[in-house]
Amino acid sequence: MIKYNSIDLFSGVGGLTEGMHQAGFETKLAIEIVEEAVIGYKLNHANATVLQKDIRAISKEEISTILNGERLHLLAGCPPCQGFSSIRRLNRGSVEDHRNDLVLEYLRLVKEHLPYTIMMENVPALKEYTLFEQLVSELREIGYHIDFDVVNVKDYGVPQRRRRLVMVGSLLGPIKIARGNNEKVTVREVIGNLESIQDTKDLIHTITAKHTDAILERIKLTPKNGGSSKDLPASFKLKCHQKDNVGFNDVYGRLRWDDYSTTITGGCLNPSKGRFLHPEENRVISPREAALLQSFPKDYKFPLNIPKQALALLIGNALPPKFSYIQSSNIKNHLDSYLGNKSESN
Structure with a gap:
């Protein structure tokens, strides 16, 4: 049997890789610039080669050697998505943000190595930019069949509302x-x-x-199981929320037991950043709870000796592994159908 190999660009702590591994891929290389993310990635994916490096400095020869x-x-x-905020999506021209270049770096590596299949995930607003x-257009010019759409990971068994743009492509068909x-799947x-903690x-x-x-x-005064700042007595409301239609109701809000979680972001360990309070206990969710809401396995490892905000970013910026698994399994089935790589269980 052919062992399908993969590369994870902008790998973060390894959410995308985890899903690819569960689907049967072997990650040959992960590229990530953030040191804390590289530490976390290596804790869980020791067999992959990891380059802690700016992707713009990665040469074709370096990857070919690996x-x-x-x-x-x-x-x-x-690719990091901060340069494609929804606030700026009405600007369909070029946006002066160096992070946008990273999408073109993705394109460069595809052109240099011509993988059989490709997958990219990003914020929905990227779809509105001429860069996308x-x-x-350029992927199709070099022979890739392309499909993309904006989907919500809650529809894939992830216990969280999170809209993402997903693109897949194949040279095979x-x-x-x-x-x-x-x-x-609920909270x-x-x-x-x-x-208990x-x-x-x-x-x-x-x-x-x-x-x-x-x-x-x-x-403590926020009602259990879904309460938010708008439910508080006026004397306890934050000044920025005391006027009508000002502020965000989800700030200092509780999760709901029998519903999806709000989007787990890089602020997920800070209740002032969104609806990140435990449904019943008088505390913000723990990093383990945030990771589980992102669909990481319960035994997934994260570095302990880093600032809490850095840990929150590792978890919140990750692609939910279960979502990655479903997309990766779909790609694996596609490869099987063209390369004749049937397992004994098929």
């Missing part, structure tokens, strides 16, 4: 992105039976924010 003559089956990546139109199966199902032996589950007495009192 591939050692093997054909690349899947080149996947999630350029990407798709027509390919479509995987569609969700509408499996609903209760993934964190409802966790041991006081009793756990999972150190990542013990990390939580420390609040002033005033903030803690505000949290």
